[in-house]
Amino acid sequence: MGTTSEKNWEPKIVAFLCNWCSYAGADLAGVSRFQYPPNIRIIRLPCSGRVSANMILDALRSGADGVLVSGCHPGDCHYISGNLFARRRFALLNNLLEFVGIEPGRVNFSWVSASEGEQFAEVVKEVTDKVKKLGPSTRLVKRIG
Amino acid sequence: MKALKLDRNAIGQWLSNMAGERDIYAPASDGPAKGTWTLLTDYSMPEIKPGVPARPVKNFLFPQPETLLKFSIVPTDPDCCLPSEPEENGRKNVVFGVRPCDARSIGLNALACKADTYYQANMDKNAIIGLTCSQVCSTCFCSETGGSPMGTEGCDVSLTEIDGRYIARAMTERGEELLALAESFGKEVTDSDFSAVEALEERARSGSDEIRNPEEQLRKKDLMELYNAPFWQELADRCINCGACTFLCPTCYCFDIQDETLHGKGRRIRCQDSCMFPLFTLHASGHNPRGQKIQRVRNRFMHKMKYFPDRFGPISCVGCGRCVRDCPVNIDIREVMRSLLNFHDMGSVTP
Amino acid sequence: MSTVNEKITEKIRSEAQRLLSTGEVAAFIGYEAGSLPMSVRPFVARKQEDASRLVWNSFCVLNLANYLPALLKSFEPPRRPGDPPPEGPLPKVGILATGCWSRNIVVQIKENQVDRDRVVIVGVPSRGMVSARKVKEAVGERDIQTCIEEDHSLKICGEGFEQELNRWDVVRDNCKTCVHPDPVIYDILIGDPAGERQVQDRFAQVDEIEHKSLEERWNWFADSFSSCVRCYACRNACPLCYCPTCFVDDSRPQWVGKSTEQTDTMLFHILRAYHCAGRCTDCGSCESVCPVGIPMRLLTKKLNKDVLEMYGSEAGMSLDEPLPLTTYNPADPQGFVLTEKSEKGGDR
Incomplete structure (x- = not known):
């Protein structure tokens, strides 16, 4: 997003986190002082089931270099099955984006529970590494000259 | 007016002479861009198929999208909130191989776009080299709308193919200047060439069209009677309200203005809009005077066949037949035109 | 006869x-x-x-x-919304x-x-x-004046030509691979x-694209969707698209811009196809009505393939089965989830 000189480029990653597990996991990572890269911008949602393809693509369109969607582990959803419905949608979207040539690793999905602060930090590291390797996002990015 | 006879090689040379000052566009004959106007890089006579290409020439008069102004909303920017003109590359275009119907549409749209400075500027920017039609396709009906397969209206230079050679006639001052670039190698047009062109024009005039001067008849008709005619329902039954007809129509000029902003930078663009879409006349209040499909379908044809001629004279249709050819549900504007012309309100008491 | x-x-x-x-x-x-x-x-x-x-x-x-x-x-x-359903x-x-x-x-x-x-x-x-586009190509894009259909052939006539085509040769691709x-x-x-x-390789067209490299797939997508005019004929010809307000008409937030610029056109096509996931029957309406010949059906076909492979379901086969995206199975594949990569299911 915005202008960054290529040398000091740091990816910007939009993270859609569910309120009950992944957001709490991120919070725990913070209070437990697990270090993770500062490249993510968190958007809190009630449930991973609330994440629609529009939102993920809007992040890419707005110039996010990567997207992370994270929810409760299957079976742990606060709303019982929100993440299980979402899982089907994510699987299809993930495949469709690869089908049209969006680099694998731009859009990522994970399950992180409220007690997994360390895992959250790990996921963010992994996603940041991947996106750094891919470089700045160019596909599906809106440019208004 | 200047006229020259050019063979295919000469046309290629002429194109390369013009390419010094102008970008040259012609319809692509194959590949994924088939039928779209593409920038020529190889200056030989482009292969132009009979009939109209998929896309109308209006894409040069209404670029998609056209940036009207730019702005910044970053508070620290010295130009914050001050609109600025978009940069222009200053290049002018030659649009090559424009069929008479398409060329004629430029002038028709200009009637409605008199005060549209962007449209006027684009008319200046784009020189039109027309190519008359030696074959009239089954979906063509230009002569029923006031045009002709041999028409030159709207062209700066008009080409007519005769026995594999092209008679190029300059129709405007700009056309004279362009044609001057072929003067050194173009052949002189003989009297027999001129009479061959005239013969073609005569043949085009004597066509057996059922309809002549529809605008005069339509102007005489009562607007409300046509508006309430029963045939709209059957059209609305099958119309799916897509914008294929309007977006491919050379004389549909309605547009939408959008402000796009991203990361503090913004631009105001205009892009084509279609009266078939539910947002077309949606008011900010939520009310839509054309909320129903039937109202939208009716609007398209009433605009072309009644509102436009009432206001400007001619009908707003050049008979290119793109909508006839590409309508997903075979709504045929020729039939609609006949329905309008033949409609007599049985209930009315006019003698 | x-x-x-x-x-x-x-x-x-x-x-x-x-x-x-x-x-x-x-x-x-x-x-x-x-x-x-x-x-x-x-x-x-x-x-x-x-x-x-x-x-x-x-x-x-x-x-x-x-x-x-x-x-x-x-x-x-x-x-109005909230009114009781009409009686009788x-x-x-x-x-x-x-x-x-x-x-x-x-x-x-x-x-x-x-x-x-x-x-x-x-x-x-x-x-x-039959695909009219295929017929037009078969006769070299010449102006067709009549077409007479027999059981297994089409007789196409125009000025100065007459051509007989085998009907099956010009049947639409979706019909050729239809099993129901x-x-x-x-x-x-x-x-x-x-x-x-019985159709071998129902998804051959999809496989062909899947086998391309990432760059080739992106170029395929960019090239073949570049001529879109955003007329929405594909959307409006689709029996699945009945939303009172389509996502393309949303303005706050505006998910997709209105112009025909590459990003907006692509997003429209991705989201249009995606909204048909688990619902599309590959009827081919979208592709048939497209005035500029965009192969948008391949996107929905890809989704159909995934839905069949992952969830064993095809849209609309029975009134008793739920639609695949309105249900779930606890054992659904999730190899694409970062935190589940090591587990069974593997990377898809």
Whole structure:
């Protein structure tokens, strides 16, 4: 997003986190002082089931270099099955984006529970590494000259 | 007016002479861009198929999208909130191989776009080299709308193919200047060439069209009677309200203005809009005077066949037949035109 | 000897005539002859005299289920959100349905857009519809003046040429790979059921693209969707697209810009296809109506393939099964989830 000189480029990653597990996991990572890269911008949602393809693509369109969607582990959803419905949608979207040539690793999905602060930090590291390797996002990015 | 006879090689040379000052566009004959106007890089006579290409020439008069102004909303920017003109590359275009119907549409749209400075500027920017039609396709009906397969209206230079050679006639001052670039190698047009062109024009005039001067008849008709005619329902039954007809129509000029902003930078663009879409006349209040499909379908044809001629004279249709050819549900504007012309309100008491 | 389609036309006319004359249906959705060669036009017959206008041939490419929800609604008394449903029986609508169209009607019933009791489905097993685009290509894009259809051939004539084409050669790709040509629900069946078809490589067109490299796939997507004019014919010809406000018309947030710039065109096509996931029956309506020949059907076909492989489901095959995206299985594959990579299922 915005202008960054290529040398000091740091990816910007939009993270859609569910309120009950992944957001709490991120919070725990913070209070437990697990270090993770500062490249993510968190958007809190009630449930991973609330994440629609529009939102993920809007992040890419707005110039996010990567997207992370994270929810409760299957079976742990606060709303019982929100993440299980979402899982089907994510699987299809993930495949469709690869089908049209969006680099694998731009859009990522994970399950992180409220007690997994360390895992959250790990996921963010992994996603940041991947996106750094891919470089700045160019596909599906809106440019208004 | 200047006229020259050019063979295919000469046309290629002429194109390369013009390419010094102008970008040259012609319809692509194959590949994924088939039928779209593409920038020529190889200056030989482009292969132009009979009939109209998929896309109308209006894409040069209404670029998609056209940036009207730019702005910044970053508070620290010295130009914050001050609109600025978009940069222009200053290049002018030659649009090559424009069929008479398409060329004629430029002038028709200009009637409605008199005060549209962007449209006027684009008319200046784009020189039109027309190519008359030696074959009239089954979906063509230009002569029923006031045009002709041999028409030159709207062209700066008009080409007519005769026995594999092209008679190029300059129709405007700009056309004279362009044609001057072929003067050194173009052949002189003989009297027999001129009479061959005239013969073609005569043949085009004597066509057996059922309809002549529809605008005069339509102007005489009562607007409300046509508006309430029963045939709209059957059209609305099958119309799916897509914008294929309007977006491919050379004389549909309605547009939408959008402000796009991203990361503090913004631009105001205009892009084509279609009266078939539910947002077309949606008011900010939520009310839509054309909320129903039937109202939208009716609007398209009433605009072309009644509102436009009432206001400007001619009908707003050049008979290119793109909508006839590409309508997903075979709504045929020729039939609609006949329905309008033949409609007599049985209930009315006019003698 | 009359052709198969002429026989079907006769039967369609007599059924529609009966349904309309007895008042069983208030309207009947079918096709009538068009004004151009190779064209038919969707037609809503409202009077019994109209029944004789109905026709059936190989060019009935637009999915008639597209008209069903709105036509049913047009017979309901107007009501506002929250008003109770109207009392008493409402008028019925008759509709022709091939295999895929009937499956779309099933989807519409399951999504509460159509009331099964208000539809009389006249099933017609499909022989595959012809792609006018393929015909035009086969005759070198020359101007076609007449097209005469026989059971297995098409005779195409224009100025200075006459060409006979094998019908199956110019049948649409989606029909060639269709395995369910027979209607899955119907009240009346016209013609003989064709039975399930055996098709090798149903998803060959999708596989071909999947086998390309990432760069090639992106270039394919960019090239083949570049000529889109955003007319939304694909969306409006689709029986699944009945939303009162489409996502393209949302303005706050505006998910997709209005111009024909690459990003906006691509996002439109990705999201349009994605909204059809688990619902699309590969009827080919979108591709057939596209005025510029964009292969957007391949996106939905890819989704159909994934839904079948991952969830073992095909849209609209039965009224009893839930639609694949309205249900889940705790054991659904999740190899794409970062935190699950190490587990079984592997990376897909």
